[in-house]
Amino acid sequence: MKTLFIAPTRNAVGLSSTALGLTRALERQGLKVAFLKPIAQTHESATDDSVHFARVLAHLKTPDPIPLSRAEDQLSHGAEEELMENVIALSRAATDGFGADVLIAEGLALTERNVYAGALNASLARNLEASTVLVSSLAGVTAGTLADELEIAAQNYRRSDGTGLSGYVLNFAPRELDFGGLMAELRARSPLLASGELPLLGVVAQSPALAAPRTLDVARYLEAEVLNEGEAQLRRVTSTVVTARTVPRMAHLFVPGALVVTPGDREDVIMAASLAHLSGVPLAGLMYTSDSGPEDSIEKLCRASLTSSLPVMRVKTNSFNTASRLSRMDARVPHDDTQRMDHTLDFIADRLDLAALKTRIRTPDVVGERRLPPSAFRYELIQRARAANRRIVLPEGDEPRTIRAAIRCVEKGIARPLLLAVPDKVRQVADGLALILPPGLEIIDPDTIRSRYIAPMVELRKSKGLTAPQAEAQLEDAVVLGTMMLALGEVDGLVSGAVHTTANTVRPAMQLIKTAPGAALISSVFFMLMPEQVLVYGDAAINPNPNAEELADIAIQSADSALAFGITPRIAMLSYSTGESGSGEDVEKVRVATRLVQERRPDLMVDGPMQYDAASVLSVGRQKAPDSPVAGRATVFIFPDLNTGNTTYKAVQRAAGVVAVGPMLQGLRKPVNDLSRGALVDDIVYTIALTAIQAAQVEAASAE
Known part of the structure; x- marks a missing residue:
């Protein structure tokens, strides 16, 4: 459409x-x-x-x-x-x-x-x-x-x-x-x-003719007293005759659609208008000004006209003011003038x-492709999260931004958040922020449930020699506790990072959730809500210096994530040179990774090595890579290393003032997502929504 x-x-x-x-x-x-x-x-x-x-x-x-x-x-x-x-x-x-x-x-x-x-x-x-x-x-x-x-x-x-x-x-x-x-x-x-x-x-x-209002509209506008409605709903005012001259000098103005504006004591004008009407001229109407009217003898003489189809009205203002008001009448068409x-x-x-x-209309800008703007992305994110209806654990349960986000998720039906925190502490924070905790917001005190996860955790980590005392100590960390709840299927996803580092969030997931079948590594993407469309940046949070094989995996995972969230993937494998213009170990890594993606996933549009401007700016892309299906139109940007990716995403986020949703982790068996410690409430809400959708996708994939 x-x-x-x-x-x-x-x-x-x-x-x-x-x-x-x-x-x-x-x-x-x-x-x-x-x-x-x-x-x-x-x-x-x-x-x-x-x-x-x-x-x-x-x-x-x-x-x-x-x-x-x-x-x-x-x-x-x-x-x-x-x-x-x-x-x-x-x-x-x-x-x-x-x-x-x-x-x-x-x-x-x-x-x-x-x-x-x-x-x-x-x-x-x-x-x-x-x-x-x-x-x-x-x-x-x-x-x-x-x-x-x-x-x-x-x-x-x-x-x-x-x-x-x-x-x-x-x-x-x-x-x-x-x-x-x-x-x-x-x-x-x-x-x-x-x-x-x-x-x-x-x-x-x-x-x-199309600008002409009905006589009825004029009467409403002037708040006129309608003495004889006649055909006021049918006749239209195409001209106004204000009586300042003698009748012989203005008789030619008595034409179809003319509204005759006159004081009631101008009997000559009233009789002339009546005669015009009787002669078959469809005047728009006769308007008496200054709250006046004709003498009874004149009204009686002209009764055949003044009580027929000719609309007759009266206003309190004088002729000049009435004409002035008419000149300023709103051109809007009344709702009943269909x-x-x-x-x-x-x-x-x-x-x-x-x-x-x-x-x-028949030929879209790019066949089968959609430029997904931020508002549409956010809207669809919320709608899909609502449909997923997933239980998401938030280990930082007494953190103020997290509490606000959880309340919003409950109120909007985005997910079923579970706060891991002492209930009294959550209520204290909420009271301090003048927030009302909704009845549907679930809060669990970690101290009341921690013991039941010791044995399952020992079982999961037995190959690493984890003992019960060690498991109990690690479960003191709410992120580890929440990850165990996810591993056992008691919740559908986990979101953390508002006060924890990325390592604190990711390490338990790698140990207890582990990678999904077919995934060689865990990586991440940010959804960058640019002014015109949403772009995908990967990996800007997890892998410090991926080799060519790992970079290809990151690209494929990121493309699949883009596709899952309604973004047509055009993958740019980024480097400091475009095409064959550069050489060196770093460029060669990107070149090999590009070739691997093309071999493994021939259905994906990918090109590289490519500079950022060649990937993102159409005019530059046409100049530097004129035959590329990606240049100037990339939607998925794959950075060669963590240093480049993290620096770029933060620079774009802060300098351009765009929202960065994520990082969303890829390659795990179950969804765990990290937050920036500078995350806003909206960032947390959208990350919870992302996690809920991922959980539904994981369930759907496992059912196939």
């Missing part, structure tokens, strides 16, 4: 009508289209305009958007990641069970109030894995300014690999538009438009040329 994000380049470009018009145009092409407004446009409690019309006119099961107040609150508190996860959940709700070919997602319109909307729209497009359609307006703008506007806006939505743009639509084109001259000037001013990377999808002209919106969508759909867009 392709997602198209509809984004404005500035204020008042006709965003909602374009998004819905594009939906209709694609449906005419035989495509199944779903619609999403991720975040409500205003703080109003009523249903968002575009959501309402998507439901009423397109009959789509469009979910309610996230309230704007909630989105603003999350943004102001630095919780954009949580906001994006909620958006991903909405996108799933819009498409699940529908079999959509395309999801149309409408961004926020740009206003003076929401200065954050431009950056938020770019983030929404990125996290929805969407290609963007820009919407601009020809009203009051020169071709040069428009070219600059489109060029600048496109930079916000273009991805690093050059994808991310599907086209642009120009609204409110004047009737006298010189289309050829406009396009020539746009291409001359904009390399982007000249290259065809951002194709024109349509030019939509101004249409006074006819006007229906005609608007047809008008727009008729003027869109979707040939270029259909090609991009």
Whole structure:
């Protein structure tokens, strides 16, 4: 399924009508289209305009958007990641069970109030894995300014690999538009438009008829007293006649759709409007100003008109103020005016040329491949962990961040965490943090269960000569105790490392859990939540200086881990040189490891040796390795040694401000995962989720 994000380049470009018009145009092409407004446009409690019309006119099961107040609150508190996860959940709700070919997602319109909307729209497009359609307006703008506007806006939505743009639509084109001259000037001013990377999808002209509100809408807006409703729900206001001149000098203005605004004492105007009505001119209505009305004798004379289909209203304001208010009337289409919106969508759909867009919809950027953005990764991680429903032991049970993470996991149903700690100590820490321990949070005092693991541990380590007193001493360490619980199948996984070193976490696992069948070694990966997509780094935590055989094993394990979590593996075997440009023992190790991966797993895309920039930057990759299926598009980065891997992951994490989930250990019979001692609560939550999913995968593999 392709997602198209509809984004404005500035204020008042006709965003909602374009998004819905594009939906209709694609449906005419035989495509199944779903619609999403991720975040409500205003703080109003009523249903968002575009959501309402998507439901009423397109009959789509469009979910309610996230309230704007909630989105603003999350943004102001630095919780954009949580906001994006909620958006991903909405996108799933819009498409699940529908079999959509395309999801149309409408961004926020740009206003003076929401200065954050431009950056938020770019983030929404990125996290929805969407290609963007820009919407601009020809009203009051020169071709040069428009070219600059489109060029600048496109930079916000273009991805690093050059994808991310599907086209642009120009609204409110004047009737006298010189289309050829406009396009020539746009291409001359904009390399982007000249290259065809951002194709024109349509030019939509101004249409006074489509902008015309019903007489009823005008009455509501002015809070008018309706003296005679007539056909107020059917007639539309296309012009306003404010009576300042004599009737003979303005009679030509009494045309279909004219709203006649007059004080009640202008009997000549009232009679003229009545005569026009009786002559068959469908005026939009007659509006008395200054809370006035005609004399009884005039009203009686004109009764045939004033009590018929001609709408008659009265307002308290004078004619000038009434006309001024009318000029400022909101152009939004009321929810009950489905006819006007229906005609608007047809008008727009008729003027869109979707040939270029259909090609991009039918042909994904990379066939069978998905760029998994961070929010989608986190969302899917949580959903899969919930489905797994695993019991995960946390040996650092009284550590504050761990307690917070465990509470969140219980509240969100991510896993069934078990805190190994003295219950009173956990409650004391929770009270100090003003936290409430949920009923479903399991806490076990290590002192009450330690003795029952002595004999099983002696049995597991009998080949090493472990004695009961030695086992009892080692079980004083909660990590060892938790690992024994895992070894005996009492829990499904273990997460530790918030206050323990990697060695403290991994050593008991290697001794008691041991490697999985077919695994030559234990390694690790970090899931790096980069702005555009999730990348996999391995090994940055376990193996100090792997040889070529071990490096190949690490690469294969890491690729399988990427695949298990929805990331298409393109493996870059990293070195300080690319291809045949370098020589030496270190480069040769990587070259041999690459060849081993190709021999053992011909189904995997792998290349090396390769420098980091050649692996990650498309332009550099094309220059240094033009024929490589990996260069510039790598998703799995295999470092030649621990020194390089650990340094790089920490540098990227801190300098780029990205979340690093892990390290996730690979090659164990049962999942044990380490934490960085600087881990945040969210890091712990996601690592628990990873562990729960690994546990389900281990169980599924053993059942095959």
